[in-house]
Amino acid sequence: MPDPILPSARWAVFGAGVISGDFARALRHARLGGLHAVASRDTARAEAFAAEHGAPIVGGYDDILTRNDIDAVYIGTVHTTHAERTGLPLVEAFKYRFGPFPERMRQLIADDELGDVLEIESSIGFDAGDRTGRLFDPETAGGAILDAGCYPVSLAVGVAAWAGRLGAVSVVEAEGVVGTVDEQASAVLDLDGIRARVRTAITADLPRRAVIRGTEGELEVPNVWGSRTASTDTAILRRVDGTSERVTADVVQPMAAEADATVLALREGRTQTPEMPWFETLATARLLADWRAAL
Secondary structure, X not given: OOOOOOOOXXXXXXXXXXXXXXXXXXXXXXXXXXXXXXXXXOHHHHHHHHHHHOOOEEEXXXXXXXXXXXOEEEEOOOHHHOOOOOOOOOXXXXXXXXXXXXXXXXXXXXXXXXXXXXXXXXXXXXXXXXXXXXXXXXXXXXXXXXXXXXXXXXXXXXXXXXXXXXXXXXEEEEEEEEOOOEEEEEEEEEEOOEEEEEXXXXXXXXXXXXXXXXXXXXXXXOOOOOOOOOOOOEEEEEEOOOOEEEEEOOOOOHHHHHHHHHHHHHHXXXXXXXXXXXXXXXXXXXXXXXXXXXX
C-alpha cells in the first residue's frame, strides 16, 4: 500500500549546536516535512544556523512555541533544559530505532528466529578529549550514562519488548570510573529474566556492536547504531545448528526516518510512534536513573 500523501510539516529546531545541525541537514531527505524555524538563547547563533540551513524564522524558545505555524519541534538542547509538557505527542529521538533495519530486527525476534532471548550485550563509547563542556558538567547532567549509555540501555529495553518480555526491569550490578561525572560505566540489567550487559564511556573508545543471544541462535550487529547520516544495514544470524545467515536491509537517512515517523503520528492523531513507544522510554529512563544512582 503506498504511503499517504500528507501536507508538509513545518519543523522548528531548538538549539543551534552540532546535533541540531545534523537534524536540519537530515530534514532535506525527509518526505513529510522541512525546516521552518530555529530557536536559541543566542540570537547570533540562531541567525547563523538559519542562514546555513535555510530556516525563514528565528527567535527565542518562547517566541517559537507561541507561533501557530510550527507543527513539530526537535529539541537539541542539554538535558536540564527539557521541560515536562502535558498533552503533546512525544517521540524520543533514538535514530537507530527508525528505518528498515530495526524493523528487520524486530521481526526476527518476534518470529522466534533466536528462540527465547536470554542475553544482550551492547556498548557505545568515545574519548571526548578535552575534559570540559557539557559532557563533564554535572550542572547540565553530563556524564557517559545519560549522553551515550542511553543507547545500549534503550536497545536492551527494545529487544525485551520485541520478545514480549518487558515486565519488571532492574540494575543488578554497576561499576565505573567517576570523576566530576561518570566517565565510564558498565552494568548488568535484568529485563524480566533477560540479562543485558551494557557499557558506555566518554573517555574511552568502545565497540559499537550488539549481540543478542537466544536458545536457538544469536544475532550480531557490528555497528548497531549506524551514523547520523546512514542507518545500519548488516547483521549476522548464527543458529545453534552451525548455519549462519547475513541479514541485510536498505540504508536510509535515520534522522529523516525518525522525523517522518513523528510527522506521520501527528497526522494520524497518535501521541507516540511504534518505533519508540512511551513505555519503553519510561523503562529506559528508570534504568538510567538507577544506574547513575548505583555509581
